[in-house]
Amino acid sequence: MPSPTVVSPEKLRATFRWMLLARALEDRIASLYRAGGSIVGGVYLGRGQEAFSGALGACLSKDDGDIFGGLIRDMSGRLAFGEPLLDPVRAYLGSAAGPMRGRDGNIHRGRPQEGLPAMISHLGSLVSVVAGMLLARRMQGKQPCVGATSIGDGATSTGSFHEAVNMAAVEGLPLVVAVANNQFAYSTPTNRQYACENLVDRAHGYGITGYVVDGTDLQACLETFTQAVEAARETGKPQMVVGKLLRLAGHGEHDDASYVDPALRKEPSGRDPIEVAATYFDDAEVRRWQEDALKQVSEAVAKAQNEAGPDASEESWLALASAHLVEGQSE
Amino acid sequence: MSTTYLAAIREAQAVAMREDPNVFIYGQDVGKFGGAFKATKGLIDEFPDRVMDAPISEDAMVGLAIGAAIEGMRPIIEMQFADFSSIGLNQIINQAATHYWRTGVPCPITLRLPSGGTAGSGPFHSQSMEALYAHYPGLVVVTPATVEDAYSMLLESIQLDDPVVFCEHKLLYYHLKADRLPTVNLPIGKARIARSGRHATVVTYSAMLHESLKAAAMIAEDGFHVEVVDLRSVKPIDTDTILGSVARTGRLLAVGEAFPWGGVTAEVLSRVVSEGFDLLDCPPIRLNAKDTPIPYHPNLWKAHRPTADSIYAALSELVRK
Ligand SMILES: Cc1ncc(C[n+]2csc(CCOP(=O)(O)OP(=O)(O)O)c2C)c(N)n1
Numbered sequence: 001m002p003s004p005t006v007v008s009p010e011k012l013r014a015t016f017r018w019m020l021l022a023r024a025l026e027d028r029i030a031s032l033y034r035a036g037g038s039i040v041g042g043v044y045l046g047r048g049q050e051a052f053s054g055a056l057g058a059c060l061s062k063d064d065g066d067i068f069g070g071l072i073r074d075m076s077g078r079l080a081f082g083e084p085l086l087d088p089v090r091a092y093l094g095s096a097a098g099p100m101r102g103r104d105g106n107i108h109r110g111r112p113q114e115g116l117p118a119m120i121s122h123l124g125s126l127v128s129v130v131a132g133m134l135l136a137r138r139m140q141g142k143q144p145c146v147g148a149t150s151i152g153d154g155a156t157s158t159g160s161f162h163e164a165v166n167m168a169a170v171e172g173l174p175l176v177v178a179v180a181n182n183q184f185a186y187s188t189p190t191n192r193q194y195a196c197e198n199l200v201d202r203a204h205g206y207g208i209t210g211y212v213v214d215g216t217d218l219q220a221c222l223e224t225f226t227q228a229v230e231a232a233r234e235t236g237k238p239q240m241v242v243g244k245l246l247r248l249a250g251h252g253e254h255d256d257a258s259y260v261d262p263a264l265r266k267e268p269s270g271r272d273p274i275e276v277a278a279t280y281f282d283d284a285e286v287r288r289w290q291e292d293a294l295k296q297v298s299e300a301v302a303k304a305q306n307e308a309g310p311d312a313s314e315e316s317w318l319a320l321a322s323a324h325l326v327e328g329q330s331e
Numbered sequence: 332m333s334t335t336y337l338a339a340i341r342e343a344q345a346v347a348m349r350e351d352p353n354v355f356i357y358g359q360d361v362g363k364f365g366g367a368f369k370a371t372k373g374l375i376d377e378f379p380d381r382v383m384d385a386p387i388s389e390d391a392m393v394g395l396a397i398g399a400a401i402e403g404m405r406p407i408i409e410m411q412f413a414d415f416s417s418i419g420l421n422q423i424i425n426q427a428a429t430h431y432w433r434t435g436v437p438c439p440i441t442l443r444l445p446s447g448g449t450a451g452s453g454p455f456h457s458q459s460m461e462a463l464y465a466h467y468p469g470l471v472v473v474t475p476a477t478v479e480d481a482y483s484m485l486l487e488s489i490q491l492d493d494p495v496v497f498c499e500h501k502l503l504y505y506h507l508k509a510d511r512l513p514t515v516n517l518p519i520g521k522a523r524i525a526r527s528g529r530h531a532t533v534v535t536y537s538a539m540l541h542e543s544l545k546a547a548a549m550i551a552e553d554g555f556h557v558e559v560v561d562l563r564s565v566k567p568i569d570t571d572t573i574l575g576s577v578a579r580t581g582r583l584l585a586v587g588e589a590f591p592w593g594g595v596t597a598e599v600l601s602r603v604v605s606e607g608f609d610l611l612d613c614p615p616i617r618l619n620a621k622d623t624p625i626p627y628h629p630n631l632w633k634a635h636r637p638t639a640d641s642i643y644a645a646l647s648e649l650v651r652k
Contacts (some may be wrong), residue, residue, distance in 0.1 A: 160421070
């Protein structure tokens with residue numbers, strides 16, 4: 001067993017503030033979605049997963065070349081890792097100024113050359129991409145850096161996930177896989193997803209180290225991810241962290257999640273991680289941070305709302321970097 | 332000294348790795364064993380850290396290549412057989428093919444697909460997958476038919492900043508030979524007139540080039556001179572060269588080894604009909620494999636795919652229309 005990890009008060013506070021920012025932003029995006037007219041496409045929230053996701057993002061170092069392959073419910077982790085606040089705002093509002101330029105949006109966003117690969121919808125498929133980024137770093141002598149990605153309980157059933165974790169284990173890559181077991185994949189409960197006792201049992205099968213953590217408790221999440229990230233950095237081997245929590249929203253904002261038994265909210269795993277973490281701090285201080293988060297969100301939304309969407313007449317329509325090989329260019 | 336199509340593929344990879352430290356090879360059995368067809372034989376001795384055996388995980392292999400490419404590497408993925416690239420389909424068409432357009436970050440990966448039928452290989456070791464990949468935006472799909480093209484087009488594929496599906500034909504591996512490897516060649520995207528003629532045009536690619544050339548020689552005995560166009564790359568298709576040839580001959584036969592529904596031959600016909608209808612003296616013809624899985628027994632297999640005889644028969648009909 002690794003020795004107990006000490007999490008500094010600064011790190012706890014900083015991560016909590018990213019969680020508050022993520023929550024404030026997602027609340028705002030959800031309300032814009034309900035109001036209609038400004039959000040392009042669907043909205044998928046990370047509510048309930050802010051501690052688990054944020055702790056992972058906060059334990060990585062973007063400046064040192066770490067990688068964070070965020071997924072659907074990683075607003076908090078992406079922000080903590082260093083994604084600019086304007087990126088998700090622009091992606092959701094369809095601004096052409098964001099890195100996806102209106103060609104993709106909402107959760108499908110990233111800055112691949114800054115350690116933020118841009119997820120595609122197909123679940124499970126990002127794990128091997130992060131592994132490949134790490135392999136490249138190793139071949140280029142740029143180690144030790146760590147790559148992390150997250151996955152839901154449902155997506156652990158994909159062949160893609162299995163292939164990638166097994167491959168990362170075979171290649172010995174410093175990959176941290178964060179499994180956010182939020183008890184549902186859209187409407188499907190976990191007993192229709194897997195038959196093992198606990199998803200962490202799979203780590204043994206891959207020959208990698210597994211960790212279990214209370215995904216609603218920021219302190220615990222920070223301790224565990226600190227250990228896992230350090231272990232990946234030191235041993236160069238994959239680590240799997242499984243967090244138990246509950247999705248405190250619909251699958252997307254179009255979904256009322258009426259299939260979720262309200263009793264689950266009363267379980268320890270149904271706690272709101274923001275309420276849990278708020279107890280570590282002084283109420284007045286929390287309120288100040290919340291106000292600051294709201295202000296940042298308002299400014300970012302106001303800015304993106306004034307930006308134009310993409311102009312189809314100015315779109316290059318080039319799917320290849322080799323423009324001379326794009327069909328129909330001469331016509 | 333003569334070089335085979337297979338040796339040209341091996342040599343192109345060696346040259347690419349010598350010239351660029353970012354090139355590496357990942358695939359099943361490609362290391363010490365040298366690959367199922369020996370296309371990487373000996374490469375691990377010269378590049379011990381850049382030729383790696385992969386687990387049987389085509390999805391993860393392609394995903395890994397994409398990640399490495401984002402970080403500036405130029406991976407070559409060897410699929411053991413083209414048929415198994417279906418397991419990596421999602422990564423190829425959804426992750427690799429969309430990457431540059433979505434993010435502005437190029438994804439230079441080369442996917443080598445040992446393709447096409449050989450006697451006794453059956454339904455799952457014989458497929459021609461080019462049409463499937465060509466359908467998706469964001470991929471370059473090439474189908475070299477000669478030793479020279481295998482060499483120069485593989486080198487060019489590795490250098491391109493886009494994902495390339497490199498369909499190398501297994502039937503050509505050993506028996507096709509060239510005296511020397513080229514230093515200059517036509518670029519990807521340009522078709523080549525493999526034989527000149529004035530009575531009809533055959534548009535084809537990969538192993539079917541050789542069947543078509545045989546058929547052209549056969550029909551020359553009957554007094555008909557057929558022009559044969561080797562597409563070389565199927566995405567993009569060199570429509571100008573095709574139309575130029577049809578303008579000279581007025582008649583078109585498109586030949587492919589793949590299944591008949593849609594595909595490269597259908598694309599060729601649709602382009603000629605929509606862009607060069609007035610050039611045609613009679614309705615164009617397509618000749619493809621049959622619309623069944625690829626048979627195992629040579630008696631069936633020979634009848635399943637186009638051959639010099641069936642191409643000759645189609646041409647005989649075409650030139651007399
Ligand atoms: C391969 C694949 N199949 C289906 C979907 C549609 N889909 C999107 S999210 C989702 C549920 C995902 O559940 P889980 O992995 O547990 O993550 P969560 O949404 O609970 O965070 C499904 C089925 C998809 N995106 N990818």
